[in-house]
Amino acid sequence: MDKPFAITLDPGSSLANRTGSWRTFRPEYLDRLPPCNAACPAGENIQGWLFHAESGDYEKAWQSLVENNPLPAIMGRVCYHPCEGGCNRQHVDSAVGINSVERFLGDEARKQGWKFAPPAASTGKRVLVVGSGPAGLSAAYHLTRLGHQAVIYEAAPLAGGMMRFGIPKYRLPREVLDAEIKRLTDFGVELHLQTKVADVLQAMKDGFDAVFLGVGAHIAKRAYIPAGDANKVLDAVAVLRGMEGHDAPMLGRKVVVYGGGNTAIDVARTARRLGAEEAIIVYRRTRDKMPAHDFEVEEALQEGISIKWLSTIKEAGESDIMVEKMALDDKGFPQPTGEFERIEADSVVLALGQDADLSLLENVPGLVVEGGLIQVDAGMMTGHPGVFAGGDMAGSERTVTVAVGHGKKAARAIDAWLRGEVYAPPPKPEIATIERMNSWYYSDAPKTMRPVLDIIRRQSTFEEVLGGLDESNALFEARRCMSCGNCFECDNCYGVCPDNAVIKLGPGKRFRFNYDYCKGCGICAAECPCGAIRMVAEEN
Amino acid sequence: MSFQPVKFYQTGTFTVGNRLLPPEERSVQASAKRFNSINSGHRACQGCGEALGARYAIDAAMEATDGQVIAANATGCLEVFSTPYPETSWQIPWIHSLFGNTAAVATGIAAALKVKGLSQNPKTRVVAQGGDGGTTDIGFGCLSGMFERNDDVLYICYDNGGYMNTGVQRSSATPPAARTATTMAVGPEPGNVFGQGKFVPAIAMAHNIPYVATATVADLRDLEAKVRRAMEFRGARYIHILVPCPLGWGTPSQDTIKMARLAKETGIFPVFEAEHGEIKSVLAIRRPLPVEDYLRPQKRYAHLFGKTPALATIAHIQELADRNIRKYGLQARKEGH
Ligand SMILES: Cc1cc2nc3c(=O)[nH]c(=O)nc-3n(C[C@H](O)[C@H](O)[C@H](O)COP(=O)(O)OP(=O)(O)OC[C@H]3O[C@@H](n4cnc5c(N)ncnc54)[C@H](O)[C@@H]3O)c2cc1C
Ligand SMILES: Cc1ncc(C[n+]2csc(CCOP(=O)(O)OP(=O)(O)O)c2C)c(N)n1
Numbered sequence: 001m002d003k004p005f006a007i008t009l010d011p012g013s014s015l016a017n018r019t020g021s022w023r024t025f026r027p028e029y030l031d032r033l034p035p036c037n038a039a040c041p042a043g044e045n046i047q048g049w050l051f052h053a054e055s056g057d058y059e060k061a062w063q064s065l066v067e068n069n070p071l072p073a074i075m076g077r078v079c080y081h082p083c084e085g086g087c088n089r090q091h092v093d094s095a096v097g098i099n100s101v102e103r104f105l106g107d108e109a110r111k112q113g114w115k116f117a118p119p120a121a122s123t124g125k126r127v128l129v130v131g132s133g134p135a136g137l138s139a140a141y142h143l144t145r146l147g148h149q150a151v152i153y154e155a156a157p158l159a160g161g162m163m164r165f166g167i168p169k170y171r172l173p174r175e176v177l178d179a180e181i182k183r184l185t186d187f188g189v190e191l192h193l194q195t196k197v198a199d200v201l202q203a204m205k206d207g208f209d210a211v212f213l214g215v216g217a218h219i220a221k222r223a224y225i226p227a228g229d230a231n232k233v234l235d236a237v238a239v240l241r242g243m244e245g246h247d248a249p250m251l252g253r254k255v256v257v258y259g260g261g262n263t264a265i266d267v268a269r270t271a272r273r274l275g276a277e278e279a280i281i282v283y284r285r286t287r288d289k290m291p292a293h294d295f296e297v298e299e300a301l302q303e304g305i306s307i308k309w310l311s312t313i314k315e316a317g318e319s320d321i322m323v324e325k326m327a328l329d330d331k332g333f334p335q336p337t338g339e340f341e342r343i344e345a346d347s348v349v350l351a352l353g354q355d356a357d358l359s360l361l362e363n364v365p366g367l368v369v370e371g372g373l374i375q376v377d378a379g380m381m382t383g384h385p386g387v388f389a390g391g392d393m394a395g396s397e398r399t400v401t402v403a404v405g406h407g408k409k410a411a412r413a414i415d416a417w418l419r420g421e422v423y424a425p426p427p428k429p430e431i432a433t434i435e436r437m438n439s440w441y442y443s444d445a446p447k448t449m450r451p452v453l454d455i456i457r458r459q460s461t462f463e464e465v466l467g468g469l470d471e472s473n474a475l476f477e478a479r480r481c482m483s484c485g486n487c488f489e490c491d492n493c494y495g496v497c498p499d500n501a502v503i504k505l506g507p508g509k510r511f512r513f514n515y516d517y518c519k520g521c522g523i524c525a526a527e528c529p530c531g532a533i534r535m536v537a538e539e540n
Numbered sequence: 541m542s543f544q545p546v547k548f549y550q551t552g553t554f555t556v557g558n559r560l561l562p563p564e565e566r567s568v569q570a571s572a573k574r575f576n577s578i579n580s581g582h583r584a585c586q587g588c589g590e591a592l593g594a595r596y597a598i599d600a601a602m603e604a605t606d607g608q609v610i611a612a613n614a615t616g617c618l619e620v621f622s623t624p625y626p627e628t629s630w631q632i633p634w635i636h637s638l639f640g641n642t643a644a645v646a647t648g649i650a651a652a653l654k655v656k657g658l659s660q661n662p663k664t665r666v667v668a669q670g671g672d673g674g675t676t677d678i679g680f681g682c683l684s685g686m687f688e689r690n691d692d693v694l695y696i697c698y699d700n701g702g703y704m705n706t707g708v709q710r711s712s713a714t715p716p717a718a719r720t721a722t723t724m725a726v727g728p729e730p731g732n733v734f735g736q737g738k739f740v741p742a743i744a745m746a747h748n749i750p751y752v753a754t755a756t757v758a759d760l761r762d763l764e765a766k767v768r769r770a771m772e773f774r775g776a777r778y779i780h781i782l783v784p785c786p787l788g789w790g791t792p793s794q795d796t797i798k799m800a801r802l803a804k805e806t807g808i809f810p811v812f813e814a815e816h817g818e819i820k821s822v823l824a825i826r827r828p829l830p831v832e833d834y835l836r837p838q839k840r841y842a843h844l845f846g847k848t849p850a851l852a853t854i855a856h857i858q859e860l861a862d863r864n865i866r867k868y869g870l871q872a873r874k875e876g877h
């Protein structure tokens with residue numbers, strides 16, 4: 001014993017003292033579901049692809065995006081981005097411009113010629129896809145990824161469905177559409193144009209093991225309007241389809257559009273670009289009841305389109321129409337008032353919605369049709385085994401993104417069905433709500449606005465209205481993402497632990513708790529910005 | 541602001557690290573190789589702000605001196621929870637002093653370094669550390685002497701607003717109205733009295749020493765920058781760090797950082813730095829809040845929020861915060877990007 005005065009023990013380290021035994025709650029890392037992902041009808045992992053975009057790795061971001069949706073450049077233009085409606089950043093300043101970053105990635109992919117990762121090994125199965133709208137394209141893409149041969153039969157001379165024959169060029173330039181379709185055919189999707197399927201079961205005899213139907217809804221709904229011979233009453237779908245032909249439709253100087261959906265808006269804006277001096281939308285309910293989105297209405301108003309709310313068309317004369325004013329009753333329904341007004345009009349375009357043409361299914365036993373929609377199960381399968389359906393023909397929420405989501409879900413279910421199994425989607429983790437996060441840590445950063453085409457050119461040309469972000473803007477916008485529910489390696493937990501009980505595993509590897517010393521104070525969980533840590537009661 | 545904030549990088553410089561920043565721009569605490577000057581296994585309470593503040597500060601000092609720090613430590617929680625004989629959590633040369641003389645002990649170490657010629661290795665620096673009791677009360681004479689002689693010591697005070705180690709008694713840094721074991725929530729004016737206050741950072745400034753700063757465990761980047769800055773000076777330096785105490789304040793253990801943040805955001809605790817007696821920068825309030833948001837979650841102020849809330853007392857505390865905001869210019873500014 002050779003110790004200094006009054007010292008009887010060797011110095012020891014406090015590491016011998018396992019303070020983890022004090023714990024009554026333990027922290028655990030977890031991934032929560034970001035609300036953007038939860039809101040995306042195509043099931044994109046938005047937080048996941050933004051994570052790569054944040055570090056400037058746009059190709060990886062794009063690759064991650066197309067795992068769920070093969071059409072980013074299209075989505076970045078026409079998707080109504082419900083993801084942004086769910087985005088937690090709106091509780092901090094304003095939602096992340098997810099859609100504009102998506103468009104940037106889609107356009108970058110076109111510029112750089114990025115290709116999809118190679119598909120799985122061939123299964124030898126062939127699946128027929130009827131229709132090349134977003135539902136069909138998405139189903140064909142996901143089937144191909146899974147190793148099946150997807151063959152699309154499309155009645156029209158060009159692919160794209162309503163993305164080509166509905167959505168106008170000023171919102172979706174056709175070279176964007178063409179490029180994303182070409183990437184799909186390069187990937188191995190077989191596309192047969194001008195091949196209308198009249199009888200599905202007959203068509204399946206071409207050696208197909210299953211079929212996905214995505215025929216959309218193209219038959220315009222009519223309303224009875226007494227009309228003189230001379231007056232032109234047209235339907236919106238036909239007018240918009242006509243825009244893809246050689247001769248633009250003749251609508252005249254004064255055009256009245258009847259309806260309140262996005263089709264009505266698009267027809268009115270198209271009429272304006274075709275030279276109509278006046279384009280008036282007549283709609284029987286109020287603005288807040290309009291199915292068209294607010295920003296679309298806004299853009300239309302900016303372009304000089306006028307809207308008559310609470311009005312119905314009673315009759316169409318030679319050069320004018322008769323409109324009756326409506327008033328809301330106590331239940332909020334429009335009722336006729338008996339007050340009439342005449343409006344000059346060279347043509348009337350009806351945009352009252354579309355029904356699906358289900359004639360190709362006439363001989364298929366077991367199908368259930370309700371309210372004009374084909375009924376499907378959770379895996380998009382109709383009442384007839386092996387016949388799957390999605391998109392406008394199968395859903396009342398009719399958007400490109402919903403159609404893409406249906407196509408994906410159906411492809412996975414078809415894949416399982418071909419193996420004699422039933423597709424079970426992986427369980428969804430709990431949502432990373434803003435209450436589960438600590439928004440203090442996010443620095444203030446207002447949303448980046450996309451450039452908008454000037455108003456004169458918007459009234460006379462079909463140039464794209466909404467511009468894209470450049471690289472630095474897109475990077476900024478991506479970095480506004482708060483990575484809700486998913487660790488983004490901010491080192492907070494590692495830094496704030498008073499007991500050094502968090503182990504840093506290195507870039508990309510996240511962290512681990514050292515339960516020998518963690519006292520369970522919960523500071524790490526409270527200070528994790530994105531809510532990727534939860535406290536769980538210890539068993540005993 | 542004591543450091544250049546990164547304008548916009550997702551979480552800017554608010555978080556400890558940030559994978560988007562080059563490693564050299566991240567905090568000391570973000571590094572997998574940080575010193576952990578005070579090691580795991582210490583016996584501080586769950587969620588102790590003092591244990592955290594000490595690691596933040598001493599790790600930063602170690603970083604600034606290439607690991608050449610000697611510390612003297614006054615009696616108090618920090619000393620007791622880190623060094624129950626024969627065990628220690630300290631991974632640096634560390635000397636225990638008495639409750640009231642740590643400034644003098646540190647002065648002695650600095651003098652010894654000089655005499656022994658060890659200051660030929662100019663990186664070896666001396667840090668003295670103590671609680672608010674050891675600093676503002678019993679150790680105050682030694683501290684003022686250390687300032688006045690401009691001894692080459694960085695003194696760090698960990699202010700948790702009371703004598704926590706001996707069971708939460710009042711110190712001269714205990715805020716007005718707070719309940720402690722010696723200022724019970726009874727009588728016509730429950731809790732600690734509204735005295736004149738004793739804000740040692742201001743007293744330190746009055747000594748015109750090279751460097752004085754305040755900091756909290758809620759602003760790591762600021763705290764680290766201040767320790768780094770302090771190490772750029774020779775002579776007496778003083779950093780006063782607000783370290784919430786879950787036990788003494790009656791707050792949930794997970795809210796330690798949140799409480800420090802609220803103290804800063806309400807103006808209760810001004811965060812600034814001064815050189816040679818002049819204020820050089822302040823940490824502006826980011827999201828202004830009434831003092832009530834800071835007081836209400838703490839059990840030591842529970843008597844203010846009973847059946848009939850003590851509105852006059854709360855208003856009085858608000859006045860003190862408002863005075864800080866005016867005096868130090870803490871008003872919220874627009875965050876740029
Ligand atoms: C004017 C207008 C604007 C719109 N704007 C938007 C928008 O901005 N954003 C948005 O998300 N959604 C928009 N929509 C809705 C969106 O276009 C549709 O919801 C979507 O295209 C539906 O996709 P789908 O694949 O189900 O059908 P469709 O896109 O309609 O495609 C169906 C395809 O099947 C083909 N087909 C049909 N029958 C047969 C057959 N028997 N044999 C072979 N092929 C057949 C058709 O030719 C067509 O190509 C808009 C719709 C319209 C009309
Ligand atoms: C001269 C003397 N008086 C009293 C004590 C008992 N004592 C030990 S620590 C302490 C209070 C410490 O308070 P503070 O300095 O604020 O540190 P904290 O524990 O709050 O961190 C007291 C009174 C002592 N050690 N020496």
Ligand code: SF4
Pocket residue numbers: 034035036037046047050086087088089096098480481482483484
């Ligand atoms: S902040 Fe990011 S992860 Fe969170 S909801 Fe918005 S886009 Fe999604």
Ligand code: SF4
Pocket residue numbers: 027496497498499500501502513517518519520521522523524525587
């Ligand atoms: S901060 Fe540390 S001690 Fe507290 S719960 Fe988290 S890991 Fe455990």
Ligand code: SF4
Pocket residue numbers: 029486487488489490491492493494511524527528529530531532533
């Ligand atoms: S605090 Fe930061 S590093 Fe820790 S889990 Fe949360 S996001 Fe990841």
Ligand SMILES: [Mg+2]
Pocket residue numbers: 671672673698699700701702703704711
């Ligand atoms: Mg104290």
